[in-house]
Every structure is written in C-alpha cells, then in structure tokens.
Amino acid sequence: MNVSEIKNKDRVINELLLFIRKVLVEPDINTKALDIARKHINEKNADVLIADELSATTNVKIPVEHSDADKLFLKLLRDVVRDEKALY
Template sequence: MSNADIISKKRVIIELTLVIRKIFSEPEICATALKIAAKHSNATNAHQLIAEELSATTNIRIPVEHSEADTLFLDLLIDMEKDASALY
C-alpha cells in the first residue's frame, strides 16, 4: 500500500469518527437518519437524496461530491434500514 493510500484511508477513518461522534452526541440523529434512509433507499439516486435530506434536517453535512467516508456512511445507513425492514 502506498503512502498516499495510507493517508487517504486515515482521512476516511477520521471523517467517519467525526460523524459517529455527532451521532453519539445527538442520538436523535440516528432515528432521523434511518427514517430518511427508509424513505429513499430504493431510489436510483438514493445516496444523493439521503445526503440532501440529512444535510437539511440534521447537523450532519454531506457535500454534493461524496467522499469515500460519505459513501461508506450512506451505504451503512441503507444497509441498516434494509436489515430493519427485513425483521418486519
């Protein structure tokens, strides 16, 4: 793994850590994020729709150009929503 790859992965971890801290400091964000994911997870542009609504309704800001960490977070939300839906 190159030095640039290591630096990139470190940046992703730091970015995800910041989002997780926000969620732990404001637990209602988790419920809101899952509701938003449920609403948009089947759309072809689910990442964009979820990111826009999350940014508009919470203190989580996801830019239009998604970073690797943003994409991982959005994928995780969609997976969690699908897991929750499968239980019912």
C-alpha cells in the first residue's frame, strides 16, 4: 500500500468520525436519513437525491462531488433500507 492510499483511507476514516459525531449530537439525523433513503431508494439517481435532501434538511452536508466517505455512507443507507424491506 502506497502513501497516497494510506492518506486516503485516513481521510475517509476522519470524515466518517466527523459524521458519527454529528449523529451523536443530533440523533434525529439517523431517522431523517433513513426516511430520506426510503423515499428515494428506487430512483435512478438515488444517491444524488438522498444527498441533496439530507444536506438541505440536516447539518450533514454532502457536496455535489461525493467523497469516498460520502459514497460509503450513502451505500450504507441504501443497504439498511433494503435490509428493512427484506424483513417484511
């Protein structure tokens, strides 16, 4: 693993830690994020719609150019919503 790969992984971890802090400070972000993901999961551009609405309604700001951490978070949201649907 080269230095740039290590730095990128560190950056992703730091972004995720910042996000987790936001969720712990404002716990309703979790509920809002899942509601938004449920609303848009079947859309063609679900990640963009989820990110835009989440950025507009919470203190979580996902830029237009999604970072690796943003992509990981959006994938996690979609996975959780799909898992919920599989339980029913």
